Amino acid sequence: EVQLVESGGGLVQPGGSLRLSCAASGFTFTNYWMAWVRQAPGKGLEWVADIKEDGGQKYYLDSVKGRFTISRDNAKNSIYLQMNGLRAEDTAVYYCARDRPADIESATHFGYWGQGTLVTVSS
Amino acid sequence: QSVLTQPPSVSAAPGQRVTLSCSGSSSSIGNNYVAWYQQLPGTAPKLLIYDNTKRPSGIPDRFSASKSGTSATLDITGLQTGDEADYYCGTWDSSLLGRVFGGGTKVTVL
Numbered sequence: 001e002v003q004l005v006e007s008g009g010g011l012v013q014p015g016g017s018l019r020l021s022c023a024a025s026g027f028t029f030t031n032y033w034m035a036w037v038r039q040a041p042g043k044g045l046e047w048v049a050d051i052k053e054d055g056g057q058k059y060y061l062d063s064v065k066g067r068f069t070i071s072r073d074n075a076k077n078s079i080y081l082q083m084n085g086l087r088a089e090d091t092a093v094y095y096c097a098r099d100r101p102a103d104i105e106s107a108t109h110f111g112y113w114g115q116g117t118l119v120t121v122s123s
Numbered sequence: 124q125s126v127l128t129q130p131p132s133v134s135a136a137p138g139q140r141v142t143l144s145c146s147g148s149s150s151s152i153g154n155n156y157v158a159w160y161q162q163l164p165g166t167a168p169k170l171l172i173y174d175n176t177k178r179p180s181g182i183p184d185r186f187s188a189s190k191s192g193t194s195a196t197l198d199i200t201g202l203q204t205g206d207e208a209d210y211y212c213g214t215w216d217s218s219l220l221g222r223v224f225g226g227g228t229k230v231t232v233l
Contacts (some may be wrong), residue, residue, distance in 0.1 A: 035222070037222075044209075044224060044225070045162075045227070047222035062219075107156065108155050109158035109170055110158070110160075110168075110170065111170055111173070113168050113169065
């Protein structure tokens with residue numbers, strides 16, 4: 001059974017930093033891209049970043065470029081999101097999601113999602 | 124404002140059919156596969172449709188989808204109270220070099 005478990009959310013002041021983690025199990029981690037997707041309170045889904053199976057390629061939402069960094073540790077079957085310079089508009093539930101398989105470039109779906117971790121940016 | 128356009132809400136009686144639309148552009152839906160997600164209240168999103176028309180294992184055939192040009196649709200037949208949820212379309216945008224979603228459609232069963 002595929003499981004994605006996020007952790008690391010919490011309350012942080014504007015300008016502060018937070019590091020989110022996602023532990024994956026139930027599938028061959030190194031065969032998949034992985035992603036972070038967020039959802040502000042009462043709003044829709046917004047893709048944040050994704051990372052290639054070997055960590056060699058990363059893509060980011062324009063509004064987080066230069067502030068957020070996605071990374072992965074394949075030995076620990078985990079991905080991370082280092083968030084610096086946090087703003088009120090970053091307040092959201094952050095979901096870890098299994099992205100496309102490494103060998104299917106055309107795939108665009110997120111096959112599995114974690115339960116999310118809430119990040120609140122407020123003074 | 125979302126890159127993909129979805130109507131905010133749709134409603135129908137139990138047993139009826141609803142059709143949800145998702146409109147994009149040539150750089151998004153026009154040249155990439157579309158996926159659909161269901162988000163029940165208070166839960167994480169769940170994949171409903173991928174590669175425009177395919178259902179993951181366990182998704183009932185009451186859910187079907189199609190794509191034409193720069194638009195996609197999701198059909199739900201035999202509507203049930205358990206189908207009350209937000210539904211999102213999503214794809215890759217080749218110009219933005221990122222994933223994009225629609226704003227979501229709330230389905231209400233009357």
